[in-house]
Amino acid sequence: ILLCSAGFSSASLKSDLSKAMSQDGASQFQEVIRQELELSVKKELEKILTTAPSHEFEHTKKDLDGFRKLFHRFLQEKGPSVDWGKIQRPPEDSIQPYEKIKARGLPDNISSVLNKLVVVKLNGGLGTSMGCKGPKSLIGVRNENTFLDLTVQQIEHLNKTYNTDVPLVLMNSFNTDEDTKKILQKYNHCRVKIYTFNQSRYPRINKESLLPVAKDVSYSGENTEAWYPPGHGDIYASFYNSGLLDTLIGEGKEYIFVSNIDNLGATVDLYILNHLMNPPNGKPCEFVMEVTNKTRADVKGGTLTQYEGKLRLVEIAQVPKAHVDEFKSVSKFKIFNTNNLWISLAAVKRLQEQNAIDMEIIVNPKTLDGGLNVIQLETAVGAAIKSFENSLGINVPRSRFLPVKTTSDLLLVMSNLYSLNAGSLTMSEKREFPTVPLVKLGSSFTKVQDYLRRFESIPDMLELDHLTVSGDVTFGKNVSLKGTVIIIANHGDRIDIPPGAVLENKIVSGNLRILDH
Numbered sequence: 001i002l003l004c005s006a007g008f009s010s011a012s013l014k015s016d017l018s019k020a021m022s023q024d025g026a027s028q029f030q031e032v033i034r035q036e037l038e039l040s041v042k043k044e045l046e047k048i049l050t051t052a053p054s055h056e057f058e059h060t061k062k063d064l065d066g067f068r069k070l071f072h073r074f075l076q077e078k079g080p081s082v083d084w085g086k087i088q089r090p091p092e093d094s095i096q097p098y099e100k101i102k103a104r105g106l107p108d109n110i111s112s113v114l115n116k117l118v119v120v121k122l123n124g125g126l127g128t129s130m131g132c133k134g135p136k137s138l139i140g141v142r143n144e145n146t147f148l149d150l151t152v153q154q155i156e157h158l159n160k161t162y163n164t165d166v167p168l169v170l171m172n173s174f175n176t177d178e179d180t181k182k183i184l185q186k187y188n189h190c191r192v193k194i195y196t197f198n199q200s201r202y203p204r205i206n207k208e209s210l211l212p213v214a215k216d217v218s219y220s221g222e223n224t225e226a227w228y229p230p231g232h233g234d235i236y237a238s239f240y241n242s243g244l245l246d247t248l249i250g251e252g253k254e255y256i257f258v259s260n261i262d263n264l265g266a267t268v269d270l271y272i273l274n275h276l277m278n279p280p281n282g283k284p285c286e287f288v289m290e291v292t293n294k295t296r297a298d299v300k301g302g303t304l305t306q307y308e309g310k311l312r313l314v315e316i317a318q319v320p321k322a323h324v325d326e327f328k329s330v331s332k333f334k335i336f337n338t339n340n341l342w343i344s345l346a347a348v349k350r351l352q353e354q355n356a357i358d359m360e361i362i363v364n365p366k367t368l369d370g371g372l373n374v375i376q377l378e379t380a381v382g383a384a385i386k387s388f389e390n391s392l393g394i395n396v397p398r399s400r401f402l403p404v405k406t407t408s409d410l411l412l413v414m415s416n417l418y419s420l421n422a423g424s425l426t427m428s429e430k431r432e433f434p435t436v437p438l439v440k441l442g443s444s445f446t447k448v449q450d451y452l453r454r455f456e457s458i459p460d461m462l463e464l465d466h467l468t469v470s471g472d473v474t475f476g477k478n479v480s481l482k483g484t485v486i487i488i489a490n491h492g493d494r495i496d497i498p499p500g501a502v503l504e505n506k507i508v509s510g511n512l513r514i515l516d517h
Helices: 010-020 024-050 054-076 098-103 110-114 147-162 177-187 221-226 232-242 244-250 270-277 321-328 345-353 381-387 407-414 448-454
Strands: 095-097 117-123 140-142 168-172 194-198 255-260 287-293 303-307 310-314 335-344 362-367 373-378 392-395 418-421 424-427 438-441 460-470 473-475 480-488 495-497 502-509
Touching (some): 054 232, 095 098, 098 392, 110 270, 117 147, 140 407, 147 168, 147 424, 255 345, 287 303, 303 335
Parallel strands (some): 095 392, 117 255, 438 460
Antiparallel strands (some): 287 335
């Protein structure tokens, strides 16, 4: 602790201490420092806990205990968390092609199989990266339907079609919970039971001292930035602690289908569900990760590998610097994780009670508004794959991975490339190529509000391959884009694409103003 407060940074402290590990005396010294640091953090957390109101005390205590365990592990781990020499390609049978799963067909009793399923959507994120306030799931993505509307429509369609009772569970964070609950009332008449539970709330820690930034449990005023939701790997503990896991098991539910709420391709797949419920070899599979083939856009995505005899998800942050290019290679690691996961509820309960879910820690550095450098410790839901028995990857079509992270993605899903049916988006049959065009909208389009203002109507993109737009550009009604279209308005210039324009394999630059006469 003295070292830290004397101006040593946490990163340099950790690396210095790691070097010292090779010398016996130094390793004892390191252990003393580590224990001192843990003791200081424990005292700080106890101080914070005393400020919790009585009705929040138990909940806050669980959160802070969870954080202490994570922090303890953070201090134990040294360097990149994978030994590159041990990474192997997964065995052939551990990643099955979707076609093989689909070829098994569906049983007559598909309704009883569906009744054992729960759909879980990760709903902890805000729309800030797209310039929106509030939960990202409440952004309108198609015909004024939000991500949440589409999700509810999909599950309601399933329940009506098969006369089933598949519930929807939302994992909210303290950032999204209140706004989401207000909106849920509008689905009261829908044939979908909706449950929510909250992710943990962990304290951010000062990058230099490694002590919590928060002084009390509030998260308003000065404390707004002192807390964070610790990544979607927190689902196992939070789901279990909420009591909802036991409730659903008590209702006869067996599997959860977990996905990001902004992945519009993540719909319930009956063939995968049937494969889980009726395994061909009789051995129940506790964890399925949907993977899909990498393109150049996905080289940073986490990939499935074989590691010490188990399937393991390896993220780019875990890779030693010398091997990052190899990790990005599309020829060596052909697939990446879509974060569509099918997980056994009984297995989650068992592993949670044995404290046996092992997930690598992601250290996420942030700078607060006041300039203070902090770190937040996170985990990823897919990283737990190695803790489950008989895990499997399924290589699914790209159509099951349709995330909306930017307004460029939003343009694709709003366009005539997709048709909407019962909450599900499918690629239009009128498009000759099954691939999605590459769209890059410049910084003038980053915020949803600005993006919507710049399109009088969404262009026809059925024959588009590539679109790049940069600068002050607007689109009139009924514009058609084909092939490769690049539109660049230099600084101070403006380009108005006129209504009804057809641009095919064109580069547009300079200045083009269209004014009302």
